[in-house]
Amino acid sequence: MSDKWEELLRKKLENYEVEPPPGVWEGICEKMGIDPVTLEKKPAMSRWWWVAAAAVLALVGCFVVYEMSDSDQPLQADAMAQQQSSMLPSSEPVLAQQTSSLQQEDIASPSQTANNTHISSHRSQNKSLTSHLSPLTSNLSPLTSDLSPLTSEPQPASEEMVQQQEKSPEQHQEPSPEKPSEYEMFPDPVTTTVNETSASKAKWSVALKASGGLLATNNTMQTDIVYRSASAGSFSYEDKVYGEITETTAISSYYDYAKETYSTSYTVTEYAARHHLPLRLGLSLQHQLHPRLALLSGISYTRLSSEFSFPLYRNISYSQRLHYIGISLGMAWQLWQVNHFSFYCSGGAMVEKCVSVSLDGDYMGRKPWQFSVHAAAGAEYAFIPLLGVYIEPSLGYYFSDGTQLEHYYKEHPLAPSIEFGLRMHFGR
């Protein structure tokens, strides 16, 4: 009867908790020489986030600068081609273009016709000169065409020039080389060579991507054996000598003592962990080394979140958030291309730095590196030559980070995932 009553009292207060007296932590900090600020949360934007943001901006900036300088070259090449075509016996195509634009401007602003009469007469004189100076004018034409927007007033063309312009398309149209269609069929992926469609001709590709894990996570239990007193019916672990707590030897051997003293033992669940599927967002850059082969790199952000609960103590549960910034490097090989679709496989490695570990909003100190290797097979559908969407199932192997942190990749070192995103192609 009495034992049952005592057991009842014990159970009543087994998990009872109360608010601590105010100022306990401050007193501990004072005695330990700890900074009391450690209890406060860090600002949301840590310096690692700034570093990551700066790296992304630098990457995008470099790409844009490179792309702009690269895209100037084809324009210059086009201009040179036009110059060369104007070196043909007649220079009318260039003039025709000029007169066409001039005529349009003239129509657009008839009120200025009177003012431009003088100019048009000069133009007609110039026209007679161009037949003699055609090589010179043709060489200068890119320059003059560049300067023309700077002239404040529109310049009407003479009727003669307009007539020539009307004739010119048929008379002087160059036989244009046969343009390949935007996308070509590849009926036989084995025997056909890769035809350079718009997407595959692109020197650079940039992708905005997101990916998630595929393996569902179960509650993983961490168990431990505890010993129960056969007589008193309570948990007992420590030494029988009820002395000062500075008896560290007694404390460290409490387990051995418990084994010897108490007859019954059983296994309890120390804590249960539930890891959520990882989420990864990123930006990747692809450089075409060869029609089939491309070099891949990118920067990514990964979030791993987990929940921990302690079944022995119903009031204790914690959530953990790990935030990583990673850089990847790899190669991609195009397998097959048909119509708007292309199929490829890729492989690479990634190094990620944990930039933040939070435990229910409080920040922890140790931030490990995470190394992994990946293999993927993907398919891309290009709406237009510049833009496509892709989906990429992949398999990654995540090496141990050497810490006791528990997360999704500790539970699933070999982790399949699916990635999808938008890919833009530049520099054709």
Next chain:
Amino acid sequence: MVDNLVERIRQKDQRAMSQLYQMYIRELSSVCYRYVPSEADAKDVLQNSFVNIFKSIPTLDYRGEAAFRMWMKKIVVNEALHFLKERRMLKSKLGMRVVEMDLEQASEILPSDHEPSETELLTPEELHQLISELPDGCRTVVNLYIFEGYSHRQIAELLNVSERTSASQLYYAKQVLAKRIKQIKKETDNE
């Protein structure tokens, strides 16, 4: 997870200390208040307890979270007893009621009209409050005997009293508790 915190505290990680504190302070406060009801005294006891916990962790042989939690509770209990001894609160109070009883009798005895169902209805807050209201001496014995699982012999060694004194304190505490529980039951019924 707790093992990770312990490992980090060994490496003098202050954030790990604050996390450990946040994890267990409410539970350990409950233990502390059972021995030392005064807020100011409980504050001193808890501060000394955590200082000792942090200082002892480097030499601790960590054997699982459950054992670690019990170890911390034990440190709080030790610190509370040390505090009560220093203030001479135990000796004077225990000396007031030296009713030496047969050990078995003291352990088993309960008021004849006590019904366990009355205790069942009690909330943890109410029970905690009832224990806090006990005199220091018998409150300490109740805590050590019922909640910590000590024998009268261990309590006697610990508090420097005879085993029979410990038993009588337990008897007295049970009488008081049973009486107060009955009162609360009546008050609840009247409401």
